[in-house]
Amino acid sequence: AAKQSGKNRCATYDASFDERVQRHNDIMKKLRGAIHRGELDVVYQPIFSRTEDGDLNVEGAEALVRWRHPELGSVSPAEFIPAASEAGLTHDLAVWMVGRVARQLSQWRELAPALWISVNVSVKELHTYRFAQAVSELLIEHGIRPNRLVIEVTEHDFSTQVATLIAQLSALRGTGVSIALDDFGAGYSSLNQLDRLPIDIVKIDRDLVAKDDGGLGDLAPVIIDLGDRLGLTVIAEGVETSRQLELITARHSPLLQGYLLAKPMGASEFEAGLPGKDAQRATERSAPRAAA
């Protein structure tokens, strides 16, 4: 590329820019029918607790959407979620995800009565109260208690006034589902959100957990401690090395999620890894819930 003339370089840049715009538009167009064509799927990434002896127990799972298009191949949610948002499809996607998860929970009711599952939702979705309504209806339809479901929202797409956001999250939380603040510590996180928002769980972003050398980020223990003090359940995301695992559990006991422990997987693989009914300790546990 360094040998290219200025003119060519310019042409190359334009072409790839055009390509990106075209792909984005293409994705937006194709995404509209994706749900109905059955192109979307859900994978589950286990979330573990760790005992003092070092045993790992599955407490819950994060549901992550996957899209396999016949021509585009598999498209990462990091790429198509923004397109979904622009195409006005966040409601359809969120409702579809909650429906799938509720159905899955009902299928696993016998096998894993204490399991909870989290679903990611764009904050945009909260602008309408019909989401809380839709969630309630889907849970009733599948006979699932709301304390089996967690809704994850990401701080970086908070564009709303905090007061509005608090009202919206409260309405959702009022249905009995738990709320997780996702990707905390990525970008410009505001510490006082932790204190002000009606949330139950804080998920510490991978960037805070992982150092390039495989060690633990210096701020991770501080944020875990802060979450603990505020009465929140802390989940450390993106645990990739055993060194991170050891350091992060040395003084605290956050819940753990990351490639070291388990990658996202299809429902049947997840099911195969569940300990089975007899091994479930307390069937009355619910998804993490903060006091107030």
Ligand code: C2E
């Ligand atoms: P997220 O909610 O923070 O989800 C965690 C992402 O990190 C997932 O990527 C997961 O596969 C990945 N991950 C988990 N453990 C590790 C690890 O140890 N190392 C590394 N490098 N990565 C790890 P995924 O599935 O590609 O999703 C990316 C993002 O797309 C999610 O980030 C979430 O913001 C969004 N997303 C996924 N599914 C949905 C959905 O159904 N609805 C909405 N609105 N957003 C979704």
Ligand code: MG
């Ligand atoms: Mg998430």
Ligand code: MG
């Ligand atoms: Mg996250």
Ligand code: MG
């Ligand atoms: Mg993340």
